[in-house]
Amino acid sequence: MRKRDGGGNTGGPTGWRKDYTVFTLIELLVVIAIIAILAGMLLPALNSAREKGKSIACVNRQKQIGIALHLYADDYKGYYPPWRTNETGADGPAYIENKFWHRGLTSLGYTTKNNFICYPRNATGSQIDVNGNTSNNIGYGYNYGGIGGAACSSGTGAANYVTPANIREIRKPSKVYVTMDTVFRDSSGIITGKGLETVYWGGYYNGAGMPDAFRHEGVVNILFGDGRCTGVKVSSRWDPYLTLKAWSPTKPYACWTGGRHPAEIE
Ligand SMILES: [Zn+2]
Numbered sequence: 428m429r430k431r432d433g434g435g436n437t438g439g440p441t442g443w444r445k446d447y448t449v450f451t452l453i454e455l456l457v458v459i460a461i462i463a464i465l466a467g468m469l470l471p472a473l474n475s476a477r478e479k480g481k482s483i484a485c486v487n488r489q490k491q492i493g494i495a496l497h498l499y500a501d502d503y504k505g506y507y508p509p510w511r512t513n514e515t516g517a518d519g520p521a522y523i524e525n526k527f528w529h530r531g532l533t534s535l536g537y538t539t540k541n542n543f544i545c546y547p548r549n550a551t552g553s554q555i556d557v558n559g560n561t562s563n564n565i566g567y568g569y570n571y572g573g574i575g576g577a578a579c580s581s582g583t584g585a586a587n588y589v590t591p592a593n594i595r596e597i598r599k600p601s602k603v604y605v606t607m608d609t610v611f612r613d614s615s616g617i618i619t620g621k622g623l624e625t626v627y628w629g630g631y632y633n634g635a636g637m638p639d640a641f642r643h644e645g646v647v648n649i650l651f652g653d654g655r656c657t658g659v660k661v662s663s664r665w666d667p668y669l670t671l672k673a674w675s676p677t678k679p680y681a682c683w684t685g686g687r688h689p690a691e692i693e
Pocket residue numbers: 482485486545546608642643648
């Protein structure tokens with residue numbers, strides 16, 4: 428830093444003198460560079476804090492869904508809502524006319540629409556498909572096989588529809604998945620839907636969603652049968668079933684059926 432004579436110092440006491448300092452260009456550039464480096468270190472931390480905030484909001488929303496489901500069950504003899512009202516009469520006392528479970532819970536007044544959207548506002552960039560494309564499809568899938576009455580016993584399809592789970596019949600509520608971050612993809616990995624209706628219990632199945640490990644950076648937020656919602660870190664974002672377990676008739680995992688299936692394994 429250089430000191431510059433403020434003038435008037437032409438030799439000999441003059442009665443007044445003003446010394447002030449100026450930065451050289453190099454010094455200014457150094458300061459700017461340091462600020463840039465600090466900002467560069469800080470921004471990722473801020474971004475990750477923002478993502479963390481979104482994940483916490485997501486957990487809270489799914490807890491609200493859990494409360495809505497329990498309120499519904501109180502009014503319908505302990506039954507979870509059917510994932511979708513079907514024509515076979517297997518819904519028992521749990522009944523939502525012509526609606527998917529989330530629309531039913533909303534129209535019956537158990538909760539509000541906003542609770543079914545993981546990101547409340549602009550979600551661009553929250554999901555990435557195999558082509559690197561982003562999507563704002565950001566819903567929660569319902570465990571329709573194990574809980575919602577789609578196919579608890581043997582497989583899938585209308586022939587296998589069963590009554591939705593009754594809360595009293597679920598022997599392992601702390602283990603069973605009820606809803607989770609869900610994405611709809613086609614077999615080549617391209618996002619095709621809102622991930623709002625159903626989450627499939629094992630691998631890819633056309634017409635149902637799969638756990639979405641992308642939107643919260645490797646974590647799937649899951650609502651369990653006991654009303655707890657927590658993030659589960661998966662080993663592979665593309666194949667979250669490696670961690671969450673893929674249900675099949677030969678591998679009827681308790682996390683998907685919670686004590687409803689006779690041959691259930693942990
Ligand atoms: Zn979420």
